[in-house]
Amino acid sequence: MNNPVSLPLDSLHKEMGGHITDFHGFLLPVRFSSITAERQSVRDCAGLFDISHMGRFVIKGKGAAAAVNHLVTSNLLAVSPGKALYGILSNPSGGAIDDIMAYRFSDDRVDLVVNASNREADKKWIEEHLPKGVSLEDLSPGHVGFALQGPKSAEIVALVESGAPELSRRGALLLPVSGGDILISRTGYTGEDGWEFFGPAEQVSRIYRQICSVGAPFGLKPCGLGARDLLRLEMGYPLYGQELTPETTPFDAGLGFAVSSKKGDFIGRNLLLDEQGNPIHYEDHRLLVGFSVQGRGIPRTDCAISSASTGKVTGTVTSGGYSPAAGGGFGLAYVDRPFAEDFALGAPAYVRIHDQSLPIVFRTRPFVQGGLI
Amino acid sequence: MEKRYTQTHEWIGLNDDGTEGTVGITDFAQKEVTDVVFVELPKIGKKVPRGGETAIIESVKAAFSIYAPMGGEVIAGNQELDSNPALLNQDPLGRGWIFRLKLDNPGEYSSLMDEKAYNAYLSDGGGQPGHG
Structure with missing residues (x-):
């Protein structure tokens, strides 16, 4: 290290x-x-x-905005110059390489702000996929x-x-x-x-x-x-490494708004649009849900979620904490897709915290507008 | 009350005849733990070995295990922490005590660090990277 x-x-x-x-x-x-x-x-x-610690890249050259648009899930060409856009750098399977902010200044210049932990990997991935005449400059150091x-x-x-x-x-x-x-x-x-x-x-x-x-x-x-x-x-915002990984797609993470079906081709497009159109084929993908804890307990990353009716483990906490506003624990968890639907409709479930099972209830995101405050 | 200290930042103070000990965390530890949200107190009667996990502090930042500085049987938990967990941040060496033990072997006390040794341990980087 x-x-x-x-x-x-x-x-x-x-x-x-x-x-x-x-x-x-x-x-x-x-x-x-x-x-x-x-x-x-x-x-x-x-x-x-x-x-x-966050990384900043400048992508410059003729067609820089179009080149970045090919790498992100959202539609950078639909935003006016002088606007920022949230998007996901997708791998060919639709998994997230990183989630980033793209700042479109002209057709030939886009700035990117990326996660610290992914800076080197992002740089390599982007450089490999830029067309001739478009370059990446890393302004982070x-x-x-x-x-x-x-x-x-x-x-x-x-x-x-x-x-x-x-x-x-x-x-x-x-x-x-x-x-x-x-x-x-x-x-x-x-x-x-x-x-x-x-x-x-x-x-x-x-x-x-x-x-x-x-x-x-x-x-x-x-x-x-x-x-x-x-x-x-x-x-309810995702943190890369917890809610987003190369194995999770924007739809799994509840970030469907960041995937544009109307824009042209982009890396990961085919599988992402298939997941959007035929979710039934993606039952092995877990879905991200928000929850709050009833009783005294603070969920943390990797705590197990189980269904109260079957007793089986159906998910894992990705991020958790204590809400000072609600006076209790809350968090995000990836749960099995069929269970996610039941849970959202009120199916009882538990989170395992320090050898205790505490009841949890489904919460919509953002939590701060979803009943916690 | 004279206290002795552990490398995991607990303190213990003995009663007059040296058969019982009161345990809490140091000021350094409460700063590392940050805002305490609640404390999982041990059950009365629980027997813990020296160094055994005895209580858990949940803070805004993370969960922290509290280990028994000496072996013994839990005879009390500080119920005041249930209604006012912030006591642990405000007065960690006094009213923010966590539990009391009936000690198995009072002789273990002398092997713990005194205040001077604990402070030297802290300035020697013993506090890094975090509590516990």
């Missing part, structure tokens, strides 16, 4: 009292104060996350990325020079600076309004510090990975 990489904001995080952890080979704060308090600040006002998230984000970003308050939801722009450009977009991973910045360390670190200070009077808190994971789980 290589030594974990220290990111440019690392020393600042330590000054700010961050508790640092090794996340996929990157040293990042898991929390500054308390995970619950940080999560609350994002739901009530604002929070600031270091996301410098040494860059800084951060996310400002929460209902007060618009007010805070308006106070920052080069904050791009004019962006609409999923809008994106490139701000030229010495040493490159800053990718700014009105996007995020928490379900709240927010802005994300990626670019050269010096300039983006300066904006990060500025947001820290102008945001403080609004109640902004620096936040760690703990709050980030809880916030995304409350929204």
